[in-house]
Amino acid sequence: MDVTMKDVAKEANVSPSTVSRVIAGSDRISEETKKKVNDAIERLNYHPNIAARSLTNKMTKVIGIVLPSEAEHLFKNPFFIYVMTGISKYAQESGYYIMYTFFKTEEEKLSAIQNYVNSNLVDGIILTTVHSKDQCIKYLQEKDFPFVVIGRPEDTKNVLWVDNDNFQAMYNVLRKLFMKGHREIAFIGAKSELNVSKDRLSGYKQAHKTNGFDIDEKSILEVEDFREDLGYNAMKKILNERKPTAVVCTDDLLAFGASSYLVEKNIKGISIVGFNNIPLAEYQKPALTSVDINAKELGYYAAKMLVDKLEKDIMNRHYIIETNLIERESTNH
Amino acid sequence: MDVTMKDVAKEANVSPSTVSRVIAGSDRISEETKKKVNDAIERLNYHPNIAARSLTNKMTKVIGIVLPSEAEHLFKNPFFIYVMTGISKYAQESGYYIMYTFFKTEEEKLSAIQNYVNSNLVDGIILTTVHSKDQCIKYLQEKDFPFVVIGRPEDTKNVLWVDNDNFQAMYNVLRKLFMKGHREIAFIGAKSELNVSKDRLSGYKQAHKTNGFDIDEKSILEVEDFREDLGYNAMKKILNERKPTAVVCTDDLLAFGASSYLVEKNIKGISIVGFNNIPLAEYQKPALTSVDINAKELGYYAAKMLVDKLEKDIMNRHYIIETNLIERESTNH
DNA sequence: ATGAAAGCGCTAACAG
DNA sequence: CTGTTAGCGCTTTCAT
Numbered sequence: 001m002d003v004t005m006k007d008v009a010k011e012a013n014v015s016p017s018t019v020s021r022v023i024a025g026s027d028r029i030s031e032e033t034k035k036k037v038n039d040a041i042e043r044l045n046y047h048p049n050i051a052a053r054s055l056t057n058k059m060t061k062v063i064g065i066v067l068p069s070e071a072e073h074l075f076k077n078p079f080f081i082y083v084m085t086g087i088s089k090y091a092q093e094s095g096y097y098i099m100y101t102f103f104k105t106e107e108e109k110l111s112a113i114q115n116y117v118n119s120n121l122v123d124g125i126i127l128t129t130v131h132s133k134d135q136c137i138k139y140l141q142e143k144d145f146p147f148v149v150i151g152r153p154e155d156t157k158n159v160l161w162v163d164n165d166n167f168q169a170m171y172n173v174l175r176k177l178f179m180k181g182h183r184e185i186a187f188i189g190a191k192s193e194l195n196v197s198k199d200r201l202s203g204y205k206q207a208h209k210t211n212g213f214d215i216d217e218k219s220i221l222e223v224e225d226f227r228e229d230l231g232y233n234a235m236k237k238i239l240n241e242r243k244p245t246a247v248v249c250t251d252d253l254l255a256f257g258a259s260s261y262l263v264e265k266n267i268k269g270i271s272i273v274g275f276n277n278i279p280l281a282e283y284q285k286p287a288l289t290s291v292d293i294n295a296k297e298l299g300y301y302a303a304k305m306l307v308d309k310l311e312k313d314i315m316n317r318h319y320i321i322e323t324n325l326i327e328r329e330s331t332n333h
Numbered sequence: 334m335d336v337t338m339k340d341v342a343k344e345a346n347v348s349p350s351t352v353s354r355v356i357a358g359s360d361r362i363s364e365e366t367k368k369k370v371n372d373a374i375e376r377l378n379y380h381p382n383i384a385a386r387s388l389t390n391k392m393t394k395v396i397g398i399v400l401p402s403e404a405e406h407l408f409k410n411p412f413f414i415y416v417m418t419g420i421s422k423y424a425q426e427s428g429y430y431i432m433y434t435f436f437k438t439e440e441e442k443l444s445a446i447q448n449y450v451n452s453n454l455v456d457g458i459i460l461t462t463v464h465s466k467d468q469c470i471k472y473l474q475e476k477d478f479p480f481v482v483i484g485r486p487e488d489t490k491n492v493l494w495v496d497n498d499n500f501q502a503m504y505n506v507l508r509k510l511f512m513k514g515h516r517e518i519a520f521i522g523a524k525s526e527l528n529v530s531k532d533r534l535s536g537y538k539q540a541h542k543t544n545g546f547d548i549d550e551k552s553i554l555e556v557e558d559f560r561e562d563l564g565y566n567a568m569k570k571i572l573n574e575r576k577p578t579a580v581v582c583t584d585d586l587l588a589f590g591a592s593s594y595l596v597e598k599n600i601k602g603i604s605i606v607g608f609n610n611i612p613l614a615e616y617q618k619p620a621l622t623s624v625d626i627n628a629k630e631l632g633y634y635a636a637k638m639l640v641d642k643l644e645k646d647i648m649n650r651h652y653i654i655e656t657n658l659i660e661r662e663s664t665n666h
Numbered sequence: 667a668t669g670a671a672a673g674c675g676c677t678a679a680c681a682g
Numbered sequence: 683c684t685g686t687t688a689g690c691g692c693t694t695t696c697a698t
Contacts, residue, residue, distance in 0.1 A: 004675055015685045020677055028683055047451035051387035052675035055690045060384065062432070069418045081414060085402045088435045097454060099395070099432050102421045118380035121430060228616040260618065280613065283561045285593065337691055348669045353693055361667060385691035388674045 003044045012040035023048065054120075062097045063087070063306060064122035066112050066136075068129050069102035077226075077253075077278055079295045083128055083150060086299025094307050110136050117145050124306045126150065126299075130195070148306045150298050152195055152318075160309060162301045162319040164293045166196050169323040170203030170248065171210075173273050173291060176325065177246050178211050180333070182271065186219040186244040188234045188254050190226045197222075200250045200275070218242055223254070231257025239267070245333070246271040252278045255288055259330060271331040286329035297321045336377045345373035356381065387453075395430045396420070396639060397455035399445050399469075401462050402435035410559075410586070410611055412628045416461055416483060419632025427640050443469050450478050457639045459483065459632075463528065481639045483631050485528055485651075493642060495634045495652040497626045499529050502656040503536030503581065504543075506606050506624060509658065510579050511544050513666070515604065519552040519577040521567045521587050523559045530555075533583045533608070551575055556587070564590025572600070578666070579604035585611045588621055592663060604664040619662035630654045 009016045014033055021029050022037040040046070054060045065087060067080055084100070091098050099122055103109035109129075113136050116122045124146035127136060130153045137159060140147045149161040177185055187204050191197050201220070208215045218241050223230040231254035238244065239261075247270060249255035255274030262270055263285070274281060277292035301319040308314040342349040347366055354362050355370040373379070387393045398420060400413055417433070424431050432455055436442035442462075446469050449455045457479035460469060463486045470492060473480045482494040510518055520537050524530050534553070541548045551574050556563040564587035571577065572594075580603060582588035588607030595603055596618070607614060610625035634652040641647040 005677095006675080016675090017677075017686080018684055021684085024677085026683095030683060033684080047453075049388070049675050050452045050454045051384050051393065052690090053677080054384035055382075055388055055675080055692090056677045058690080069421070078411075084433070085435055088402070088433070092434070097432055098434070099430055100417070100421070101425070101431070102418050119383045120380075121383045228613075256616075264618075280561075283589075285597075338693095339691080349691090350670080350693075351668060354668085357693080363667060366667080382691050385674090386693080388676090388691080389693045391674080 003046045008040045008046045011044055012036045059123050062099055062122045063124055064099045064116040065126040067102050070104045082295030083299035086296035087303040090300045090303035117143055123310050126302050146309050148302045150302050160305045162298055164323050165320050166199035167203040169291050170200040171207045173248055174207030182246040184244040186238045186247040189222045189250040192222045226251040226253045228253050228257035232261045235261040248273045250275050252276050252281050252290055269333055271333045277326050289328045289331040290326055292324045292326050294321050336379045341373045341379045344377055345369045392456050395432055395455045396457055397432045397449040398459045399442055400435050403437045415628030416632035419629035420636040423633045423636035450476055456643050459635050479642050481635045483635050493638045495631055497656050498653050499532035500536040502624050503533040504540045506581055507540030515579040517577040519571045519580045522555045522583040525555045559584040559586045561586050561590035565594045568594040581606045583608050585609050585614050585623055602666055604666045610659050622661045622664040623659055625657045625659050627654050
């Protein structure tokens with residue numbers, strides 16, 4: 001653009017600072033000049049130069065977000081896309097821009113973050129993955145740079161985070177299944193080192209305890225990754241030893257695999273529940289019952305927390321996003 | 334950050350302008366002072382302030398990308414994520430940052446673009462969708478603002494774009510099937526108003542002509558959207574009237590549906606080919622043969638074109654990205 | 667080969 | 683309520 005505040009000032013016969021005030025919405029400005037200025041802005045089609053504004057303000061109104069690019073999951077599970085749309089929604093509502101970077105390794109993640117911090121290009125950062133002993137969190141804390149984590153970090157002290165209550169979510173699934181009369185419920189999980197995996201398994205166990213049922217370790221299977229074929233094999237393995245009436249999986253892909261084993265062997269009467277409610281869940285045959293984790297909301301509230309901290313220094317330490325059990329054919333038993 | 338160029342200058346006993354020159358890699362600087370300055374930079378952990386640089390340079394080194402947020406496709410097909418990783422890769426290589434916005438409607442898309450253009454926040458824009466009679470393209474052309482389109486636009490005059498050769502890709506699929514002895518090949522497509530759909534259908538038809546086979550209009554089915562259930566129905570409908578030995582689908586989801594109909598009815602001996610090679614394709618039973626469109630490359634070259642235009646004003650009018658037929662079980666006939 | 671100085675467009679005291 | 687002025691941190695002539 002070529003038209004600057006000076007031009008507007010001249011056009012409206014006021015000083016640049018008055019124009020600035022009108023734009024900032026200062027109250028100590030007469031309605032009259034406000035109108036004059038706004039008209040001039042309109043007429044000249046003036047738009048503020050963000051770089052100049054950033055320079056004086058020491059803030060850019062840009063949020064940086066860092067995303068894993070290698071995770072298999074990135075492509076099979078629209079989680080990150082949902083998160084991004086959620087962030088985008090809040091950002092648009094509050095006039096923020098969004099920048100993103102992908103990283104392959106933890107080192108790349110750290111250097112991406114350092115780059116953001118050092119360049120003064122973003123006001124705050126949203127982390128979409130948490131590692132145990134996360135170096136990035138440590139770095140950001142040391143620099144005292146505003147950030148929000150999606151997913152509960154190892155050490156929640158002094159960090160803003162947003163997550164589902166994965167314990168509760170799984171607990172409720174079990175409660176529901178118990179209420180329906182199920183007594184033998186198998187568990188298929190993956191990536192047991194992740195917090196979310198741990199929480200879901202705890203929910204599974206606690207539900208058993210609370211309801212007075214024994215936990216059968218042979219009914220608990222943990223595989224290495226969220227993949228259909230691994231779910232398929234896990235189901236097979238479980239059926240070799242046990243005959244559950246329901247199976248809960250910590251991920252839809254695992255559930256797809258488990259389900260397809262049942263379909264293939266024509267085994268009826270076993271309910272299956274997945275997690276994440278990915279779009280394909282509803283197109284499975286039978287359509288898969290799944291826990292929706294509201295990834296978009298996770299993004300939305302992450303952005304909200306960050307902006308709140310940035311603008312009002314309000315520190316809601318964390319948000320818990322509701323999960324919803326979406327019941328479909330796979331639990332019609 | 335707090336350490337500015339001035340600080341570095343003082344630390345190195347030179348003037349700020351010298352520091353600036355060292356950073357810019359000016360040649361008219363003695364090795365000695367170059368070293369002195371670099372040491373000071375290191376010692377102080379100095380990082381240039383991008384906003385200030387943008388203000389003087391009139392460029393931000395930021396690329397804006399606009400993405401549809403409503404398209405069902407966004408969540409079922411990792412196309413956009415792949416594109417984003419590709420853009421990100423080139424951007425990182427060339428020192429650019431990336432900003433994104435989602436839009437729901439064409440109006441939102443346009444206003445997102447106007448926002449980018451007006452705010453001087455981005456140097457160029459990548460459009461990930463093309464509408465016929467795209468207002469955004471028109472706007473950007475009028476403003477003479479640098480942009481690249483992923484997908485071939487209606488009118489390619491004066492626009493930089495990158496795309497697959499969808500005609501060729503489908504043509505080659507057909508040629509392969511003909512060579513394998515197939516003579517009755519059905520077509521299931523969707524969204525016939527899109528350029529990619531048109532091109533793929535043309536490829537299908539041209540392959541018939543070139544190879545001297547008649548086109549049977551009853552074997553061509555176009556549905557409204559890329560959905561599994563619609564593919565399922567289409568397959569059913571085709572089999573009511575015809576008995577093809579192969580079916581080509583313009584999208585994997587359509588192919589999944591078509592395939593599941595065959596599995597359900599236990600119909601053997603019909604080959605199926607999909608398009609896009611989404612990750613789930615390889616986990617289908619039977620694993621789906623599909624055309625990989627290299628979405629990541631599309632993004633990579635889109636970014637490259639844009640940066641080339643920005644920095645060297647080199648105008649490669651377009652890139653064509655290779656497609657690859659990934660053969661799996663579904664064409665083992 | 668290096669320094670001095672002006673200016674990019676905006677905001678925020680400080681005056682009045 | 684509004685204008686004047688002084689920077690924000692960097693690049694870039696223009697000198698030397």
